Amino acid sequence: MSNYDLGQTLASGQCFRWNCVDGVWTGVLGRHWLKLEHAVSGIIVHAAEPVADFGFVEDFLRLGEDLESVLLSFPDDPPMRAAVASCRGLRLLRQEPWECLASFILSATKQIVQIRQIVALLCERFGDPVTVPPGEPSAWTFPSADRLAGLAESDLRACKMGFRAPYLLAVARAIATGRFDLEAIRGLSLAEARTRLVTLPGVGPKIADCVLLFAYGFQVAFPIDVWIIKALKQLYFPKRRVSQKQLHHFAATHFGPHAGYAQQYLFHYMRTSHRQRDTKTTASRT
C-alpha cells in the first residue's frame, strides 16, 4: 500500500503512544500489544497474543479509507499542494475516544515529546500490563476512566501533568459516574458534539475538535492551535495583518468536506519543514 505511511501517520501528533525502532512501530491497542511494519504487499501486523479478528486494527488505521479522494477534495492551492507533497501517505487514525480525550487534555501547553512522557507515565502507573513478546519493553493499557476516577489528584500530579491533573480527574469522574456519556457523542451533529464536549473542564474548542476529528471521525472538525495559526498566516496571508476572527472564518470555509484532514497535512507539514529549517541553521552555525 504505497499511499499509506505509518511513520508520517503515527508520528504526526495525533496519537502519543506508538514507538518506532528501525522502521518497525510498536504500541498498544485496547489490550493488545501490536507491531506494525511496511512490506511490499502492504502493512504487516503482529500481535503478542493470538487475535481472532484484526478488524480493530483496520478500524484504527482506517485502512478502508480512500486517501486519493480525500486529497482530491483539498483546495487546489500552492500551500496544500506543498503540504500534500511533503506528507505523502499521512493518514488520520480512528482512536478510542477516552484515550484521545484524556491525552489531549494533557496536551495543553506541552510539546509533543512531553505529552508522550506524561501519557507513558500515566499508563505505566495506572494501566494494566499487557503481554509483550520476549525481549520487548513492558507495555500497558491506557487506564480506564473508572481507574483514574478512583485516584487522588496527587496521584495524577505525580505523573508530571501539573495543572492539568484536576481537569483529567474531573473528566474521568464525570465519565465514570455516567454523568457524561462519550458514546452519546457519536449520534450528534458536529456543532452539538462540540457544545457537549466543551462543557467538560479543561476541554475548550481546540481539544474538543481534536477528539471530534481523531476519535469520532468528524471530517470537518478543524483543530486550531498555535501551529495552524502560524501555518495559515505564513502560507495564506504572508505579510498581512489578519485577525483571529478572519483566520477562524477562513479555516471554517476554505478547506472543504475533509477540512480536518487538510488541517493534519498543514500541521505536519509546518512542523516537519520547521524542524528541517532549524536543523539546517544549527548545522550551518557549527
Added chain:
DNA sequence: CTCCAGGCGCCTT
C-alpha cells in the same frame, strides 16, 4: 538565567 510549549478558565474592560 529567561522563554515558551498542539490551551483553558477566570478575571478584567
Added chain:
DNA sequence: AAGGCGCATGGA
C-alpha cells in the same frame, strides 16, 4: 464580547 494572565513542568 473580547483581551490579558496565571497555571506546572521541563527543555532549549
